[in-house]
Amino acid sequence: MNSTATTRCGLVAVIGAPNAGKSTLVNQLVGQKVAITSAKAQTTRARMMGIALGESADGAATQMILVDTPGIFAPRRRLDRAMVSAAWEGAEAADAILLLVDPVKQRRHELEPLLEALAQRPERKILVLNKVDVAKKEPLLALAQELTGKGDFAEVFFVSALTGDGVPELKVALAGSMPRADWMYPEDQVSDASERLLAAEITREQLYRQLHEELPYDSAVRPELYRSRPDGSLEIHQQIVVTRDNQRAIVLGKGGSRIKAIGEAARKELCELLGIRVHLFLHVKVEENWSENREVFEEMGLDWVR
Numbered sequence: 234m235n236s237t238a239t240t241r242c243g244l245v246a247v248i249g250a251p252n253a254g255k256s257t258l259v260n261q262l263v264g265q266k267v268a269i270t271s272a273k274a275q276t277t278r279a280r281m282m283g284i285a286l287g288e289s290a291d292g293a294a295t296q297m298i299l300v301d302t303p304g305i306f307a308p309r310r311r312l313d314r315a316m317v318s319a320a321w322e323g324a325e326a327a328d329a330i331l332l333l334v335d336p337v338k339q340r341r342h343e344l345e346p347l348l349e350a351l352a353q354r355p356e357r358k359i360l361v362l363n364k365v366d367v368a369k370k371e372p373l374l375a376l377a378q379e380l381t382g383k384g385d386f387a388e389v390f391f392v393s394a395l396t397g398d399g400v401p402e403l404k405v406a407l408a409g410s411m412p413r414a415d416w417m418y419p420e421d422q423v424s425d426a427s428e429r430l431l432a433a434e435i436t437r438e439q440l441y442r443q444l445h446e447e448l449p450y451d452s453a454v455r456p457e458l459y460r461s462r463p464d465g466s467l468e469i470h471q472q473i474v475v476t477r478d479n480q481r482a483i484v485l486g487k488g489g490s491r492i493k494a495i496g497e498a499a500r501k502e503l504c505e506l507l508g509i510r511v512h513l514f515l516h517v518k519v520e521e522n523w524s525e526n527r528e529v530f531e532e533m534g535l536d537w538v539r
């Protein structure tokens with residue numbers, strides 16, 4: 234049997250402003266949690282992949298490798314530049330670029346450079362307007378019209394990544410955009426992020442959730458130790474890196490109460506995700522210039538760019 238006749242496989246780069254809902258959409262397309270989400274912008278740092286399975290309109294069983302990019306925005310610090318570079322790198326060699334827009338919060342002028350950059354790219358472009366569950370119909374349609382006038386999008390979709398509304402239709406269209414090819418990954422694989430990195434992302438998600446505005450963007454979670462114990466459980470050590478002493482105090486909380494709650498929530502989620510017992514150890518370290526440290530960058534799955 235010639236399997237390329239019946240299967241499709243390709244890469245989809247998911248691009249959009251911070252908080253547009255990229256991670257939520259990737260999770261929805263894959264059907265389970267692979268990328269972390271939070272209400273705070275720029276949650277996504279490492280380039281994470283989700284692998285979605287679907288069927289194109291012509292019946293080909295399709296594997297879509299979704300590159301969940303960090304939000305593309307004006308880069309200032311080295312960390313920001315690394316994020317933008319990782320985002321565009323994710324779009325290289327993609328079979329389709331999916332531009333996700335939050336019609337409620339998206340600032341138009343911020344989209345201009347993105348549309349300009351996209352216009353230069355040869356890939357098939359798909360516009361997806363997200364959050365239809367909260368967006369008003371009239372401005373939504375006006376925005377769709379405005380954006381389709383500015384970019385050469387092959388298709389436009391209206392979805393709610395949160396409720397899943399419109400996502401199956403989008404998935405069929407994405408599947409149809411993938412070239413006929415053998416699958417690149419086994420059927421049960423949903424992500425290429427190493428568990429070790431994913432575990433650090435889950436702790437970072439809890440940091441954002443529980444510290445809200447108190448925690449500055451310049452904190453990081455470094456994976457330290459990740460090993461199986463003889464009883465089958467998993468032992469994970471992670472280091473939370475902050476830049477100042479007072480931030481350390483915030484993360485620790487009164488009598489260590491905050492870090493305990495963060496660790497407990499992250500541990501529970503890891504247990505559920507991995508289906509095994511997890512022992513999670515968190516340490517807080519003050520390292521003023523961590524964002525200038527190449528080693529830390531690479532541990533977080535980012536490339537070091539000048």
Ligand SMILES: Nc1nc2c(ncn2[C@@H]2O[C@H](COP(=O)(O)OP(=O)(O)OP(=O)(O)O)[C@@H](O)[C@H]2O)c(=O)[nH]1
Pocket residue numbers: 249250251252253254255256257258269270271272273274275276277278302303304363364365366367392393394395396
């Ligand atoms: N109401 C509504 N909220 C949504 C929808 N999709 C995402 N959100 C919310 O929007 C916020 C941001 O979602 P994320 O998926 O983390 O956004 P992102 O684009 O990955 O963000 P970055 O990692 O910062 O690039 C979260 O609070 C989501 O729950 C949607 O369809 N409807």
